[in-house]
Amino acid sequence: MRKAVNKGRQQGPLTASRVLKICLALSALLIVTVVFSLMTGTAKVTWSQWWTLFTGNAGVSDPTRLVILRIRLPRVMLAGLSGFSLSLGGVVFQALLRNPLADPFILGVSSGSAFGAVLGIMLGLSFGLGIPVMAFGGALLTMYIVLILGRKRMGMESSTILLSGVIINAFFTAIIMFFITTATDDRLHTMLFWLYGDLSQSNFAESALTGPAVLAGFVVLYCFATHLNLMTAGEEEALHLGVDVRKAKLVCFLVVSLIVGLVVAFSGLIGFVGLVIPHMARMAFGSDHRLLMPVSALGGAIFLIAADTVARTVISPSELPVGVITAFLGAPFFIYLLRKRGSRWTGS
């Protein structure tokens, strides 16, 4: 028992250099995953082709260059950014709500953006940035409603916020079901792909838009890493120890909802990343958020790039929504975790 609990924890407190070392190692793994993903697909890329492409020499045929740079690279980038944000959002929400089942969608961002997207598809806005704009608008709308509902008495009570999220989710799901049952065939297909998470429509502009926002969001959230550590011991405890709980909560809720709403607008609802990756990271590296946050974010990026690579190759030349892969891998893994660890939610 002792051994299991102490696994993954080193002696003494966490140091900045340890965080840096682990992050560098994970970044290296991320780069390997990206390279592997770029090489894999219906059109095969050989090492020599890769090398000539990388060194900028001629000799790579235009179609290959096109496939790698114009089709696969934007998709890999968006997958990475989505995985990064979803997993980071999961860690933060699990700490804020002190709930192991919290994921970045728990406050209704998912159903809100889904409502926006489905409405956009119904209205025939499936061109340019029409759907993402509608989805992001939906996410902002739900976030606003949930925070207004949850802003009761002493700041924001977690249980009230959680309940508001659940109710908003239920409400929007009903509307989405209504849209789906009345949709025509071609629109239905677009809707279902969006609802299960789909990265096939990615382009560079999307990553250029989301990338800086996601990184800025990470920096802001990381400033609250120790606040989150203390808040997992209880909100009143955190107040005693000098944390401005109200401010920390508000900033974290807002930033997570914004970056998650942003990636969801482009990639659709990709489940399980925000749930499974934070728990894996916690098992491997302990529950200190100064390490847990970057590890989860990078882990999420690696996982989603890998999952998307599977999604576009497993039934090649056709492809699956990436959400199918993440749920397919995530659900059994989660059951395994639950059986192995029981209901206890002790991090490391």
Next chain:
Amino acid sequence: MDRILSLKGVGFRFGPEWALRDISVDVAPGELVGVLGPNGSGKSTLLKVADGILQPHEGEAFLKERSLGDYTRADVAREVAMVPQENHFRFAFSSLEVVLMGRFVHMGLFQFEGEQDMAVALDAMEATRCNELTERPIDELSGGEKQRVMLARALAQEPKLILLDEPTSFLDLRFKKEIFELLSSLKKERGLSLMIVSHDIDLSARYCDRIILLDRGSVYAEGRPEEVLTAQNVEAVYRCPVTVDKNPATGSTRVSII
């Protein structure tokens, strides 16, 4: 000498019900004050007002002669530490990590513990005799061990005043005494002010410099233990017949239920 804490005519209500009414209480530097009173008499509410977590609806609370309302949470935490009755940690933090949580308000922007923070934390753990527990997960400790760690965390905040909310409730006889001994020595060695809410009347009488006896949200009696803890006062407040005499071994006031 200046006062660390000063409540002036403080009233606090939950909805329409007054939990505290017209409370005026002072705590001087290097003083161990016991707050006694039956369940629901407002003891815990009093501590929360003293810590600035609850803002009084009437009167005002002062910390070092400055209104508590003007302090940020971090400012308060540099002066006041709280030891809760019981604590449930959701994650398996080690005892040292829990004590280092007390350093939060002293750490810089990047929030990584430096040598100074480690030194203060280890010193605090030594002072509360839990330095062998550093690597033990907090949720695997016994009640007595856990409270010593929580007390070390309070010391790591380097406060002037430590508030304790029934820290001995779940402890057996030996650990109860140990906690009171510890508080007494912290007072003497570090000049700390301590305010402890407790149901242990005899131990409070023995170790506290001053007792505040609360009844239904108001101060019923206040003063030296032997002055406050008379049979008449205790019976009136706790609504239970008692006899009061001196403990022959220690000479301190002893209250026995009849």
